[in-house]
Amino acid sequence: KNSAGKPLSVRDKQHIHPVQALEDCDFSQIDIALFATENNVSKEYIPCALENHCRVIDSSSFYRLQEGIPLIVPPVNGDQIKQHDRLIAAANCLASPLSIVLSSLMSVAPIRRAVVTTFQSTSGAGKGSMDELEQQTHSYFNQQPLIPRYFPRQIAFNLFPQVGEILEDNFCTEEVKIVKETQKILNTPIPILATTTRVPVFIGHSIAIVVEFSENFSMQTIKEKLRSMPGIRLVDHHGSDYLTPVECQNQNDVFVGRLRRDPTVSHGLSLWTVSDNLRRGAALDTVEILQLMLNGSAEGSGQNPIG
Ligand SMILES: NC(=O)c1ccc[n+]([C@@H]2O[C@H](COP(=O)([O-])OP(=O)(O)OC[C@H]3O[C@@H](n4cnc5c(N)ncnc54)[C@H](OP(=O)(O)O)[C@@H]3O)[C@@H](O)[C@H]2O)c1
Structure with missing residues (x-):
């Protein structure tokens, strides 16, 4: 209107x-x-x-x-x-890239559980929230008060572990969305623990994903599966194997990097993803x-x- x-x-x-x-x-x-x-x-x-x-x-x-x-x-x-x-x-703009990555990993071996931590840009909450980051940044340099309107806390030069409303069990609504939507998309009740954070970035959502498989896997097979999955671009140049939100803007792919074995469990894998949330999701x-x-x-x- x-x-x-x-x-x-x-x-x-x-x-x-x-x-x-x-x-x-x-x-x-x-x-x-x-x-x-x-x-x-x-x-x-x-x-x-x-x-x-x-x-x-x-x-x-x-x-x-x-x-x-x-x-x-x-x-x-x-x-x-x-x-x-x-x-x-x-x-949802996190459930979409997450389900693409997990779908690819599930073709290597069954996943016992996944732990995901998100770093979500302000555009994920709409135009007004992007403007709030810009206005607060301006206020900061002009020594004016930084007043939150759309967000629960100051977003400029800050971050907070809350996306959406906090529920009675202390999860927030975004965490529930990510888990339930991903399970529906993958058509399996895969256990996922999510922590969602809002960060002072305009565009581009990042996710740190830790996956525990129920059996052994080879890193080579993981890379082959990720490479062949539509919608994913594997970034595996040694010494520079990840992208940042700024670098993924206006691109369609979910960029996956920082692949490493999780030494704290028998069959664990840790990785980093970033995608343009105004496109993917x-x-x-x-x-x-x-x-x-x-x-x-x-x-x-x-x-x-x-x-
Ligand atoms: N941003 C993301 O990354 C993302 C990702 C996935 C899904 N979504 C979902 O997409 C939806 C829109 O999100 P957004 O980020 O684009 O929000 P936004 O930037 O706040 O835009 C909202 C849009 O809705 C329009 N609108 C508001 N009230 C309306 C009404 N009564 N009738 C018709 N149009 C109306 C607004 O038009 P005016 O400008 O004319 O008011 C504006 O174009 C939300 O449900 C959100 O959850 C967003």
């Missing part, structure tokens, strides 16, 4: 569309709607779209865990999209799902379906 009437250009300046308020939308004129909105907006308008025979891809978390609604991360379970699916949920997943709905195949993560 805020943007109604503003020009929106798609791909190039020759395709400029004025933004229309959702409440004025006639869904019967639309074949497929892509919702990139908060839960309450998806909850209110998606039933209306479906009633008007419009197919829907939803990026919000509202429908993701509902029984019977496919939760799709195209490189992992894109083959589950059926011709008759009317509504498909796209995954957001716009890219949605566009790949759209391609699968239309053509039966995504163009491929190495390509650039979102330009």
Whole structure:
């Protein structure tokens, strides 16, 4: 509604569309709607779209865990999209890269448990939260008070182990989402312990992943499987085997590096991943799902379906 009437250009300046308020939308004129909105907006308008025979891809978390609604991360379970699916949920921006990496590792050996620690950029919480990091940085250098509005604590020159609300059992909502969504995408109740942190980065989510396999594995097989998994780029140049959030921006791949054996358990592996959260787990997943709905195949993560 805020943007109604503003020009929106798609791909190039020759395709400029004025933004229309959702409440004025006639869904019967639309074949497929892509919702990139908060839960309450998806909850209110998606039933209306479906009633008007419009197919829907939803990026919000509202429908993701509902029984019977496919939760799709195209490189992992894109083959589950059926011709008759009317509504498909796209995954959280951590659950998507995590499930891609775990899916690849599960093809090496069964996973007994995984421990993940996230380092999430401010854009994961929307435009207003990105602006808060910028404003607080400005206030810091101008010796003005740093007032949190979107976040629970100061974000500039700081970090905090809370993404979303803290629940009664002391987990936060993002930790629950990551675990439950990843289990649904992988179609297995793999035990995952998650700690989610918000860091003063604009774009790019990082995850430190520790996996315990139930049997021995070879590092060479791990690397081969990661290399051949669509959506992953293995970074294994000796001495420089990782990427940072700044380096992954505007790229589609989940970059995996810092592979090392965990010496504290029998069959453990530790690794580092980073991905552009505005693409993988957001716009890219949605566009790949759209391609699968239309053509039966995504163009491929190495390509650039979102330009
Ligand atoms: N950011 C990520 O990394 C990420 C990843 C995966 C999923 N998601 C999910 O995607 C959704 C959007 O997140 P975001 O980061 O893009 O948030 P955002 O930057 O805050 O953008 C929200 C969008 O929703 C629109 N909107 C708000 N109220 C509306 C209404 N009543 N009717 C129609 N449109 C309305 C806003 O339009 P105006 O500008 O006109 O107000 C804006 O374009 C959320 O559900 C989020 O959980 C985000």
